[in-house]
Amino acid sequence: MASSIVYPAEAVAEVLPRPLALDGVYREHFKSVWRLLRRLGVAVAQLDDASQDVFLIVHRKLADFDGRAPLRSWVFAIAVRVASDYRRRAVRGRTEQLDDAIADTAPNPARLRELRESVEQLHEMLGELDDKKRTVFVLSELEQLSAPEIASVLGVNLNTVYSRLRGAKKSFDAALSRRRAARSPGVGR
Protein backbone atom coordinates (compact mmCIF):
# COMPACT_ATOMS: atom_id res chain seq x y z
CA MET A 1 0.00 0.00 0.00
CA ALA A 2 1.36 3.39 -0.88
CA SER A 3 1.78 5.60 2.08
CA SER A 4 1.88 9.35 2.08
CA ILE A 5 4.12 9.25 5.12
CA VAL A 6 7.76 8.60 4.64
CA TYR A 7 9.11 7.00 7.74
CA PRO A 8 12.84 7.41 8.33
CA ALA A 9 14.64 4.09 8.29
CA GLU A 10 16.89 5.19 11.16
CA ALA A 11 13.90 5.64 13.42
CA VAL A 12 12.57 2.26 12.47
CA ALA A 13 15.97 0.82 13.21
CA GLU A 14 15.68 2.21 16.70
CA VAL A 15 12.95 -0.26 17.42
CA LEU A 16 14.24 -3.29 19.23
CA PRO A 17 17.81 -3.01 20.35
CA ARG A 18 18.39 -0.46 23.03
CA PRO A 19 15.55 -0.88 25.49
CA LEU A 20 16.24 -4.56 25.65
CA ALA A 21 19.75 -3.61 26.54
CA LEU A 22 19.11 -2.32 30.03
CA ASP A 23 16.78 -5.16 30.84
CA GLY A 24 19.21 -7.73 29.54
CA VAL A 25 22.29 -6.14 31.02
CA TYR A 26 20.57 -5.90 34.38
CA ARG A 27 19.48 -9.50 34.33
CA GLU A 28 22.87 -10.67 33.25
CA HIS A 29 25.00 -8.60 35.55
CA PHE A 30 23.03 -7.55 38.60
CA LYS A 31 24.22 -10.39 40.73
CA SER A 32 27.88 -9.92 40.02
CA VAL A 33 27.63 -6.14 40.29
CA TRP A 34 25.99 -6.49 43.69
CA ARG A 35 28.68 -8.89 44.90
CA LEU A 36 31.44 -6.78 43.43
CA LEU A 37 30.22 -3.59 45.08
CA ARG A 38 30.02 -5.36 48.42
CA ARG A 39 33.49 -6.80 48.13
CA LEU A 40 34.91 -3.50 47.03
CA GLY A 41 33.77 -2.01 50.30
CA VAL A 42 30.29 -0.66 49.73
CA ALA A 43 28.33 -0.97 52.98
CA VAL A 44 25.43 -3.38 53.00
CA ALA A 45 23.07 -0.51 53.70
CA GLN A 46 24.36 1.25 50.58
CA LEU A 47 24.16 -1.68 48.21
CA ASP A 48 20.74 -0.80 46.85
CA ASP A 49 21.78 2.74 46.09
CA ALA A 50 25.13 1.77 44.66
CA SER A 51 23.66 -0.97 42.45
CA GLN A 52 21.03 1.41 41.23
CA ASP A 53 23.66 3.99 40.44
CA VAL A 54 25.67 1.47 38.46
CA PHE A 55 22.70 0.61 36.30
CA LEU A 56 21.57 4.21 35.98
CA ILE A 57 24.98 4.93 34.54
CA VAL A 58 24.73 1.84 32.36
CA HIS A 59 21.38 3.09 31.16
CA ARG A 60 22.77 6.49 30.34
CA LYS A 61 25.91 5.24 28.71
CA LEU A 62 24.70 2.25 26.75
CA ALA A 63 24.61 4.26 23.59
CA ASP A 64 28.33 4.90 24.03
CA PHE A 65 29.20 1.27 24.53
CA ASP A 66 31.24 0.46 21.48
CA GLY A 67 31.75 -3.24 21.97
CA ARG A 68 35.52 -2.94 22.04
CA ALA A 69 35.59 -4.39 25.52
CA PRO A 70 33.29 -7.16 26.62
CA LEU A 71 30.08 -5.82 28.08
CA ARG A 72 30.91 -7.37 31.42
CA SER A 73 34.18 -5.47 31.57
CA TRP A 74 32.38 -2.27 30.74
CA VAL A 75 29.77 -2.82 33.44
CA PHE A 76 32.41 -3.80 35.97
CA ALA A 77 34.42 -0.70 35.13
CA ILE A 78 31.39 1.35 36.08
CA ALA A 79 30.89 -0.68 39.25
CA VAL A 80 34.53 -0.25 40.27
CA ARG A 81 34.21 3.50 39.96
CA VAL A 82 30.90 3.64 41.76
CA ALA A 83 32.34 1.52 44.56
CA SER A 84 35.32 3.80 44.78
CA ASP A 85 33.04 6.79 45.09
CA TYR A 86 30.93 5.16 47.77
CA ARG A 87 34.02 4.06 49.63
CA ARG A 88 35.32 7.58 49.74
CA ARG A 89 32.11 8.85 51.24
CA ALA A 90 31.51 5.90 53.48
CA VAL A 91 31.42 6.05 57.19
CA ARG A 92 33.57 3.28 58.52
CA GLY A 93 31.99 0.34 60.26
CA ARG A 94 30.13 -1.60 57.68
CA THR A 95 29.60 -5.01 59.16
CA GLU A 96 26.44 -4.04 60.95
CA GLN A 97 24.12 -6.02 58.73
CA LEU A 98 26.36 -8.83 57.82
CA ASP A 99 24.11 -11.41 59.37
CA ASP A 100 21.23 -10.32 57.22
CA ALA A 101 23.29 -10.50 54.10
CA ILE A 102 24.17 -14.14 54.53
CA ALA A 103 21.22 -15.41 56.47
CA ASP A 104 19.77 -18.67 55.26
CA THR A 105 22.54 -19.44 52.83
CA ALA A 106 23.85 -22.22 55.01
CA PRO A 107 22.19 -25.54 55.64
CA ASN A 108 22.60 -25.67 59.40
CA PRO A 109 23.37 -23.35 62.31
CA ALA A 110 26.98 -24.43 62.70
CA ARG A 111 27.62 -24.01 59.02
CA LEU A 112 25.83 -20.68 59.07
CA ARG A 113 27.98 -19.49 61.94
CA GLU A 114 31.12 -20.57 60.16
CA LEU A 115 30.01 -18.82 57.01
CA ARG A 116 29.20 -15.62 58.86
CA GLU A 117 32.56 -15.64 60.54
CA SER A 118 34.29 -16.34 57.27
CA VAL A 119 32.50 -13.55 55.45
CA GLU A 120 33.29 -11.21 58.31
CA GLN A 121 36.93 -12.24 58.08
CA LEU A 122 36.84 -11.79 54.33
CA HIS A 123 35.76 -8.20 54.66
CA GLU A 124 38.28 -7.50 57.38
CA MET A 125 41.07 -8.91 55.28
CA LEU A 126 39.92 -7.14 52.13
CA GLY A 127 39.86 -3.97 54.18
CA GLU A 128 43.50 -4.47 55.03
CA LEU A 129 44.50 -4.39 51.36
CA ASP A 130 45.02 -1.08 49.70
CA ASP A 131 42.24 -0.21 47.30
CA LYS A 132 44.14 -1.04 44.13
CA LYS A 133 45.20 -4.45 45.34
CA ARG A 134 41.79 -5.08 46.78
CA THR A 135 40.11 -4.36 43.47
CA VAL A 136 42.39 -6.67 41.51
CA PHE A 137 42.11 -9.37 44.15
CA VAL A 138 38.31 -9.25 44.21
CA LEU A 139 38.02 -9.27 40.45
CA SER A 140 40.46 -12.14 40.14
CA GLU A 141 39.86 -14.38 43.13
CA LEU A 142 36.21 -13.75 43.88
CA GLU A 143 34.71 -12.77 40.53
CA GLN A 144 37.25 -14.95 38.75
CA LEU A 145 38.01 -12.61 35.89
CA SER A 146 41.09 -13.30 33.83
CA ALA A 147 44.04 -10.96 34.14
CA PRO A 148 43.49 -9.49 30.65
CA GLU A 149 39.87 -8.79 31.49
CA ILE A 150 40.89 -7.11 34.74
CA ALA A 151 43.35 -5.02 32.77
CA SER A 152 40.47 -4.04 30.52
CA VAL A 153 38.17 -3.20 33.43
CA LEU A 154 40.77 -1.03 35.12
CA GLY A 155 42.42 0.37 32.04
CA VAL A 156 45.84 -0.68 33.26
CA ASN A 157 48.40 -2.90 31.61
CA LEU A 158 48.65 -6.59 32.21
CA ASN A 159 51.89 -6.43 34.17
CA THR A 160 50.29 -4.03 36.60
CA VAL A 161 47.46 -6.48 37.14
CA TYR A 162 49.86 -9.34 37.80
CA SER A 163 51.98 -7.24 40.08
CA ARG A 164 49.04 -6.06 42.17
CA LEU A 165 47.59 -9.54 42.27
CA ARG A 166 50.85 -11.03 43.53
CA GLY A 167 51.02 -8.44 46.27
CA ALA A 168 47.39 -8.89 47.18
CA LYS A 169 47.62 -12.67 47.37
CA LYS A 170 50.68 -12.46 49.56
CA SER A 171 48.99 -10.03 51.93
CA PHE A 172 45.77 -12.02 51.97
CA ASP A 173 47.61 -15.27 52.66
CA ALA A 174 49.44 -13.67 55.53
CA ALA A 175 46.29 -12.11 56.94
CA LEU A 176 44.43 -15.40 56.86
CA SER A 177 47.31 -17.24 58.48
CA ARG A 178 47.44 -14.68 61.26
CA ARG A 179 43.75 -15.10 61.91
CA ARG A 180 43.88 -18.86 61.88
CA ALA A 181 46.85 -18.83 64.21
CA ALA A 182 45.11 -16.43 66.56
CA ARG A 183 42.00 -18.58 66.65
CA SER A 184 43.89 -21.82 67.19
CA PRO A 185 46.99 -20.89 69.16
CA GLY A 186 47.83 -24.52 69.88
CA VAL A 187 47.83 -25.57 66.28
CA GLY A 188 50.94 -25.07 64.19
CA ARG A 189 50.63 -23.56 60.74
Add this chain to the structure above:
Amino acid sequence: MRRETEAFLDLVRDAEDPTRADEARVQRALRAAIAAGVAPSVEPSLEIDGSPEGTYFGDALARLGLSGAKLNLLAVCAAASLATGDTTLPIGAHVLGEMRTTTPAVAAAPLDPGAAEPSAPEFDAEPVAPPFEPEAPMLAPSTSTPSTQPPGRAKPRARAAAAPAAPVAASSLRAELELLQRVQAALKRGEASTALRALDAHRTTDTTLLAERRAARILALCQLGQIDDARRAAADFVKQHPESLQRAAVEGSCANR
Protein backbone atom coordinates in the same frame (compact mmCIF):
# COMPACT_ATOMS: atom_id res chain seq x y z
CA MET B 1 48.41 -18.84 46.98
CA ARG B 2 48.13 -21.20 49.88
CA ARG B 3 45.68 -24.05 49.70
CA GLU B 4 44.10 -22.83 52.91
CA THR B 5 43.42 -19.47 51.31
CA GLU B 6 41.94 -21.06 48.23
CA ALA B 7 39.62 -23.16 50.35
CA PHE B 8 38.60 -20.07 52.26
CA LEU B 9 37.83 -18.19 49.07
CA ASP B 10 35.82 -21.13 47.75
CA LEU B 11 33.76 -20.99 50.91
CA VAL B 12 32.94 -17.30 50.77
CA ARG B 13 32.84 -16.73 47.03
CA ASP B 14 29.09 -17.16 46.66
CA ALA B 15 28.11 -16.42 50.23
CA GLU B 16 26.86 -12.93 49.56
CA ASP B 17 24.86 -13.30 46.43
CA PRO B 18 21.83 -11.05 46.25
CA THR B 19 18.45 -12.62 46.61
CA ARG B 20 15.79 -12.46 43.95
CA ALA B 21 14.05 -10.00 46.23
CA ASP B 22 17.16 -7.81 46.16
CA GLU B 23 17.25 -8.01 42.40
CA ALA B 24 13.57 -7.19 42.01
CA ARG B 25 13.67 -4.37 44.56
CA VAL B 26 16.63 -2.63 42.93
CA GLN B 27 15.04 -3.18 39.54
CA ARG B 28 11.86 -1.43 40.65
CA ALA B 29 13.86 1.42 42.10
CA LEU B 30 15.91 1.66 38.95
CA ARG B 31 12.84 1.75 36.76
CA ALA B 32 11.29 4.45 38.91
CA ALA B 33 14.49 6.46 38.91
CA ILE B 34 14.74 6.28 35.14
CA ALA B 35 11.11 7.25 34.72
CA ALA B 36 11.59 10.18 37.08
CA GLY B 37 14.77 11.30 35.35
CA VAL B 38 16.90 10.87 38.44
CA ALA B 39 20.62 11.17 37.87
CA PRO B 40 23.04 8.80 39.57
CA SER B 41 23.93 10.02 43.04
CA VAL B 42 27.59 9.33 42.49
CA GLU B 43 30.01 11.41 40.58
CA PRO B 44 32.39 8.77 39.40
CA SER B 45 35.75 10.36 39.06
CA LEU B 46 38.18 10.17 36.21
CA GLU B 47 40.63 8.35 38.32
CA ILE B 48 40.70 5.37 40.54
CA ASP B 49 42.70 6.05 43.66
CA GLY B 50 44.65 8.82 42.08
CA SER B 51 45.91 7.04 39.01
CA PRO B 52 44.52 7.59 35.54
CA GLU B 53 43.06 4.16 35.16
CA GLY B 54 40.22 3.20 32.93
CA THR B 55 40.74 5.94 30.43
CA TYR B 56 38.56 4.36 27.79
CA PHE B 57 35.67 5.14 30.01
CA GLY B 58 36.94 8.19 31.78
CA ASP B 59 35.75 10.97 29.53
CA ALA B 60 32.21 9.74 29.49
CA LEU B 61 32.09 9.44 33.24
CA ALA B 62 33.72 12.78 33.71
CA ARG B 63 31.01 14.37 31.63
CA LEU B 64 28.49 12.44 33.60
CA GLY B 65 29.97 13.53 36.89
CA LEU B 66 30.24 17.14 35.86
CA SER B 67 26.70 17.16 34.64
CA GLY B 68 25.75 17.18 38.28
CA ALA B 69 22.14 17.68 39.14
CA LYS B 70 19.06 16.18 37.70
CA LEU B 71 18.87 15.63 34.01
CA ASN B 72 16.12 14.35 31.95
CA LEU B 73 17.60 10.99 31.16
CA LEU B 74 15.02 10.22 28.61
CA ALA B 75 15.77 13.34 26.68
CA VAL B 76 19.49 12.71 26.88
CA CYS B 77 19.21 9.11 25.81
CA ALA B 78 16.70 9.88 23.12
CA ALA B 79 18.93 12.58 21.72
CA ALA B 80 21.91 10.26 21.86
CA SER B 81 20.06 7.45 20.19
CA LEU B 82 18.81 9.67 17.42
CA ALA B 83 22.15 11.30 16.92
CA THR B 84 24.20 8.14 16.69
CA GLY B 85 22.97 6.06 13.87
CA ASP B 86 25.56 3.33 14.02
CA THR B 87 25.94 2.71 17.72
CA THR B 88 23.33 0.03 17.84
CA LEU B 89 24.26 -2.46 20.46
CA PRO B 90 24.55 -6.11 19.59
CA ILE B 91 21.70 -6.75 21.91
CA GLY B 92 20.28 -9.40 19.71
CA ALA B 93 23.56 -11.14 20.24
CA HIS B 94 23.24 -10.52 23.91
CA VAL B 95 19.89 -12.19 24.02
CA LEU B 96 21.08 -15.01 21.86
CA GLY B 97 24.06 -15.40 24.11
CA GLU B 98 21.83 -15.47 27.11
CA MET B 99 19.59 -18.03 25.51
CA ARG B 100 22.56 -20.07 24.47
CA THR B 101 23.46 -20.49 28.12
CA THR B 102 20.03 -21.87 28.86
CA THR B 103 18.94 -23.64 25.71
CA PRO B 104 21.97 -24.34 23.56
CA ALA B 105 20.18 -26.44 20.98
CA VAL B 106 17.46 -23.93 20.28
CA ALA B 107 19.55 -20.82 20.10
CA ALA B 108 22.33 -22.12 17.91
CA ALA B 109 21.11 -20.50 14.71
CA PRO B 110 21.57 -16.76 14.52
CA LEU B 111 18.42 -14.85 13.77
CA ASP B 112 20.02 -12.11 11.82
CA PRO B 113 23.73 -12.56 11.44
CA GLY B 114 24.24 -9.09 10.09
CA ALA B 115 22.62 -7.34 13.00
CA ALA B 116 22.93 -9.67 15.88
CA GLU B 117 26.04 -11.73 15.77
CA PRO B 118 29.02 -9.71 17.00
CA SER B 119 30.27 -10.26 20.53
CA ALA B 120 27.90 -13.02 21.47
CA PRO B 121 30.58 -15.32 22.91
CA GLU B 122 31.43 -13.07 25.81
CA PHE B 123 28.03 -13.70 27.32
CA ASP B 124 28.63 -17.39 27.44
CA ALA B 125 31.20 -17.00 30.13
CA GLU B 126 28.83 -16.09 32.91
CA PRO B 127 25.89 -17.84 34.44
CA VAL B 128 22.60 -16.17 33.78
CA ALA B 129 21.13 -14.43 36.78
CA PRO B 130 17.63 -15.39 37.78
CA PRO B 131 15.04 -13.56 35.71
CA PHE B 132 12.77 -10.96 37.14
CA GLU B 133 9.41 -11.94 38.37
CA PRO B 134 7.18 -12.14 35.32
CA GLU B 135 4.81 -9.57 36.71
CA ALA B 136 7.49 -6.93 36.93
CA PRO B 137 9.70 -6.93 33.89
CA MET B 138 11.78 -3.87 33.17
CA LEU B 139 9.75 -3.06 30.12
CA ALA B 140 6.32 -4.01 31.31
CA PRO B 141 3.61 -1.40 31.45
CA SER B 142 3.89 0.59 34.60
CA THR B 143 0.66 0.92 36.48
CA SER B 144 1.91 3.49 38.93
CA THR B 145 3.26 6.92 38.24
CA PRO B 146 6.90 7.58 39.00
CA SER B 147 6.08 10.00 41.77
CA THR B 148 4.23 7.36 43.73
CA GLN B 149 7.04 4.89 43.37
CA PRO B 150 10.16 6.47 44.75
CA PRO B 151 13.41 4.61 44.37
CA GLY B 152 13.47 1.89 46.97
CA ARG B 153 16.06 2.37 49.62
CA ALA B 154 15.10 -0.48 51.83
CA LYS B 155 17.96 -2.41 53.25
CA PRO B 156 18.67 -5.73 51.64
CA ARG B 157 16.62 -8.42 53.17
CA ALA B 158 17.74 -11.80 54.31
CA ARG B 159 18.25 -14.29 51.59
CA ALA B 160 15.13 -16.27 50.91
CA ALA B 161 15.40 -20.00 51.15
CA ALA B 162 16.78 -21.02 47.79
CA ALA B 163 13.56 -21.02 45.82
CA PRO B 164 14.28 -22.25 42.30
CA ALA B 165 14.14 -19.38 39.88
CA ALA B 166 11.60 -19.65 37.12
CA PRO B 167 13.70 -20.28 34.03
CA VAL B 168 13.82 -17.61 31.43
CA ALA B 169 11.46 -18.53 28.65
CA ALA B 170 14.19 -18.57 26.07
CA SER B 171 11.95 -19.90 23.35
CA SER B 172 9.44 -17.15 24.08
CA LEU B 173 12.11 -14.49 24.02
CA ARG B 174 13.48 -15.90 20.83
CA ALA B 175 10.02 -15.82 19.27
CA GLU B 176 9.63 -12.23 20.40
CA LEU B 177 12.91 -11.30 18.87
CA GLU B 178 12.13 -13.03 15.62
CA LEU B 179 8.77 -11.33 15.44
CA LEU B 180 10.31 -7.93 15.97
CA GLN B 181 12.92 -8.57 13.36
CA ARG B 182 10.24 -9.59 10.86
CA VAL B 183 8.23 -6.52 11.76
CA GLN B 184 11.24 -4.30 11.49
CA ALA B 185 12.19 -5.75 8.13
CA ALA B 186 8.62 -5.31 6.85
CA LEU B 187 8.56 -1.70 8.01
CA LYS B 188 11.84 -1.03 6.30
CA ARG B 189 10.41 -2.46 3.10
CA GLY B 190 7.38 -0.22 3.54
CA GLU B 191 5.12 -3.22 4.08
CA ALA B 192 3.33 -1.87 7.07
CA SER B 193 0.29 -4.08 6.67
CA THR B 194 2.53 -7.16 6.76
CA ALA B 195 4.08 -5.78 9.91
CA LEU B 196 0.67 -5.20 11.48
CA ARG B 197 -0.54 -8.67 10.53
CA ALA B 198 2.54 -10.20 12.13
CA LEU B 199 1.97 -8.17 15.29
CA ASP B 200 -1.71 -9.10 15.36
CA ALA B 201 -0.98 -12.77 14.87
CA HIS B 202 1.56 -12.84 17.67
CA ARG B 203 0.06 -14.32 20.81
CA THR B 204 2.17 -14.21 23.92
CA THR B 205 2.01 -13.36 27.58
CA ASP B 206 5.67 -12.42 27.58
CA THR B 207 5.96 -8.72 28.30
CA THR B 208 9.70 -8.47 27.96
CA LEU B 209 9.44 -6.78 24.59
CA LEU B 210 5.96 -5.41 24.96
CA ALA B 211 7.09 -1.82 24.54
CA GLU B 212 8.93 -2.77 21.37
CA ARG B 213 5.86 -4.48 19.94
CA ARG B 214 3.68 -1.52 20.75
CA ALA B 215 6.17 0.95 19.33
CA ALA B 216 6.44 -1.10 16.16
CA ARG B 217 2.65 -1.08 15.85
CA ILE B 218 2.59 2.70 16.10
CA LEU B 219 5.21 2.98 13.39
CA ALA B 220 3.22 0.62 11.21
CA LEU B 221 0.05 2.63 11.72
CA CYS B 222 1.95 5.73 10.72
CA GLN B 223 3.19 4.10 7.57
CA LEU B 224 -0.37 3.10 6.73
CA GLY B 225 -1.52 6.66 7.26
CA GLN B 226 -3.75 5.69 10.17
CA ILE B 227 -2.74 8.74 12.10
CA ASP B 228 -5.60 8.83 14.58
CA ASP B 229 -5.02 5.21 15.56
CA ALA B 230 -1.32 5.90 15.85
CA ARG B 231 -1.98 8.89 18.08
CA ARG B 232 -4.24 6.93 20.39
CA ALA B 233 -1.73 4.12 20.60
CA ALA B 234 1.08 6.58 21.19
CA ALA B 235 -0.79 8.28 24.02
CA ASP B 236 -1.26 4.90 25.68
CA PHE B 237 2.34 4.03 25.00
CA VAL B 238 3.70 7.10 26.75
CA LYS B 239 1.56 6.39 29.78
CA GLN B 240 2.43 2.75 29.96
CA HIS B 241 6.07 2.87 28.99
CA PRO B 242 7.28 6.24 30.17
CA GLU B 243 10.78 4.91 30.66
CA SER B 244 11.07 3.12 27.36
CA LEU B 245 13.70 4.39 25.00
CA GLN B 246 11.26 3.51 22.25
CA ARG B 247 9.45 6.59 23.45
CA ALA B 248 11.79 8.65 21.31
CA ALA B 249 10.80 6.70 18.22
CA VAL B 250 7.13 6.96 19.13
CA GLU B 251 7.30 10.67 19.81
CA GLY B 252 9.21 11.20 16.62
CA SER B 253 6.53 9.42 14.64
CA CYS B 254 3.45 10.71 12.86
CA ALA B 255 1.57 10.29 16.15
CA ASN B 256 3.22 13.40 17.50
CA ARG B 257 2.59 15.69 14.57
